[in-house]
Amino acid sequence: MTFEQLIPAPARAEGPGGDGFVLDASTTLWAGPGTQTTEHWLRGTLGAALRLPLAPGAEGAPGSVALRLDSELEAEAYRLTVTGDGVEIRGGTAAGVFWGAQTLRQLLGAAAFRRAPIAPGREYTVPQGVIEDAPRFGWRGMMLDVSRHFTPKEGVLRYLDLLAAHKLNVFHFHLTDDQGWRLEIKRYPKLTEVGAWRSRTKWGHRQSELWDEKPHGGFYTQDDIREIVAYADSLHITVVPEIDIPGHSQAAIAAYPELGNTDVIDTAALGVWDTWGVTPNVLAPNDHTLRFYEGVFEEVLELFPSTFIHVGGDECPKEQWKDSAAAQARIEELGVSNEDELQSWFIRHFDKWLSARGRRLIGWDEILEGGLAEGAAVSSWRGYSGGIAAAQAGHDVVMCPEQHVYLDHRQHGGPDEPVPIGWVRTLEDVYRFEPVPAQLSAEEAEHVLGTQANVWTEVMESHGRVDYQVFPRLAAFAEVAWRTLPAPAERDFADFERRMTAHYARLDALGVDYRPPGGPLPWQQRPGVGGRPIEGLPPMV
Structure with a gap:
């Protein structure tokens, strides 16, 4: 899946480049203060679809998905950054973080939209790059x-x-x-x-x-x-x-x-x-x-x-x-x-x-x-x-x-x-x-x-x-x-x-x-x- 297949298309996307980040059984999830709704959704929905535990991890640890609020972003805006070491989603509010997680789901392909995995044990790769986005209307x-x-x-x-x-x-x-x-x-x-x-x-x-x-x-x-x-x-x-x-x-x-x-x-x-x-x-x-x-x-x-x-x-x-x-x-x-x-x-x-x-x-x-x-x-x-x-x-x-x-x-x-x-x-x-x-x-x-x-x-x-x-x-x-x-x-x-x-x-x-x-x-x-x-x-x- 690439950045060019997203709906809605984001305001700005740079990438993809490199080999991407692989989500697998070892991938952890760190959720900063105020991002608990997305943390629960990622484990309950994305984790269930891909059979990934997304176990709690430490802040800044490699091989993780990190969620955090960023006061410099608009309320529902988000910035999704993917490197070879992990994924970071920043949002101006908890809603912004959540919309960033929805974009991550699209980048993982159609399998991420199922209730249970169709290929247990499969690895899922997210392309490297940065997506910055915000809604036009509230x-x-x-x-x-x-x-x-x-x-x-x-x-x-x-x-x-x-x-x-x-x-x-x-x-x-x-x-x-x-x-x-x-x-x-x-x-x-x-x-x-x-x-x-x-x-x-x-x-x-x-x-x-x-x-x-x-x-x-x-x-x-x-x-x-x-x-x-x-x-x-x-x-x-x-x-x-x-x-x-x-x-x-x-x-x-x-x-x-x-x-x-x-x-x-x-x-x-x-x-x-x-x-x-x-x-x-x-x-x-x-x-x-x-x-x-x-x-x-x-x-x-x-x-x-x-x-x-x-x-x-x-x-x-x-x-x-x-x-x-x-x-x-x-x-x-x-x-x-x-x-x-x-x-x-x-x-x-x-x-x-x-x-x-x-x-x-x-x-x-x-x-x-x-x-x-x-x-x-x-x-x-x-x-x-x-x-x-x-x-x-x-x-x-x-x-x-x-x-x-x-x-x-x-x-x-x-x-x-x-x-x-x-x-x-x-x-x-x-x-x-x-x-x-x-x-x-x-x-x-x-x-x-x-x-x-x-x-x-x-x-x-x-x-x-x-x-x-x-x-x-x-x-x-x-x-x-x-x-x-x-x-x-x-x-x-x-x-x-x-x-x-x-x-x-x-x-x-x-x-x-x-x-x-x-x-x-x-x-x-x-x-x-x-x-x-x-x-x-x-x-x-």
Whole structure:
């Protein structure tokens, strides 16, 4: 393995030269203060894959891997130095050391990505040289929707491993939606007793006539969440939970009908939604709803230490509020002008509530409608316009425009793509994505916290389908999020594609059911299950 096969490619690499350093049973591991997470990961993951004990060694001893913090490096930066006598990884923080260890793993070849050795007793050589690297963005994320199709806990832990292998550091956990509530809330047990289960599921796009009549559901206990958060922390990944309000809330209303607009609809007759799209059933804008969700968020804050808490805020139809005498009375009472401002009031309430507890609200770009809450950040998904408006107004932004980084969208225009959804977004398209809009000044661009790829699972019924949609495009996205690249048209996709040749072997070793470069394999297709291709791409705004 050489320095020219790394993904993401590092900022600077000198080498390789000499014969390299051989890792074998005699190789020791020395971990300086503050580097224990990488020490444990190297022994538990790399050591297990290669059957190397990596026994504790002395500082400066030849034949060792050494880990140390270096205050002269930026927070997540690292310097990986390989000589004939050993390996040294320096990081500006513990996270930097960890990302350096991920690079070391790639240099050891695909065998280092397995759970156990395929060639016991083999020696592994790391090429000599120096790699210096640091990320462009502090927020390098992926959102996984577990509401439409539930991902069991082991699948979530697996995806955390995959994110770490690509130097991604934010896991946006989409836990609630119309089709399922996935988080145990002890004071409201019906959220999972009722809200976590639906009787059947639409098979394919919502216009499909096909149904899977098998009940579907699942949820995470609070101990499951504590385990997920702790495991993510060991990989230097922050878990950002999403609890959707005031739209995308039919599962919660099915569990507790009083949360809905009871004066315009029989909410007691609602079940957890079994199809896709945007339901008209939204939360009632009253004090009971506020107190209920304050109770939800109190337990969320106990489970998730992340600074940001995502509240959704997207795709909230206003028809029920327009028809509801109670909602109209609320508008008059609050002195707001319309239903958009009523939603803004709803979001502002939780912005203040979270801020008072040392947290920050983030929501989809619809939270801009009616006025953006003072401390809120925006996930810009409907193109760039929401993110531009927010950044220009001095708000922080995570760029995730659906036209570029919605990985549920199809990867090819061919007829064999399984349940084709949305625009064609190839591996090259993702590689040419630019998170910072040219319309922003340098000062405004400072508000772009980073970028995120989103994985909505309406038509992804299994982990294999998720893998197919996510990979290999997540590898291209990871490089965009990590590196400072040239302008999109000037990027060397041919070089990236060459490096992907080695990376496919790593994904194979990890058991990732990715889309092959030549198209879907027979078992990856879904013949007869229709999607909804969108043939044209509207202008980006």
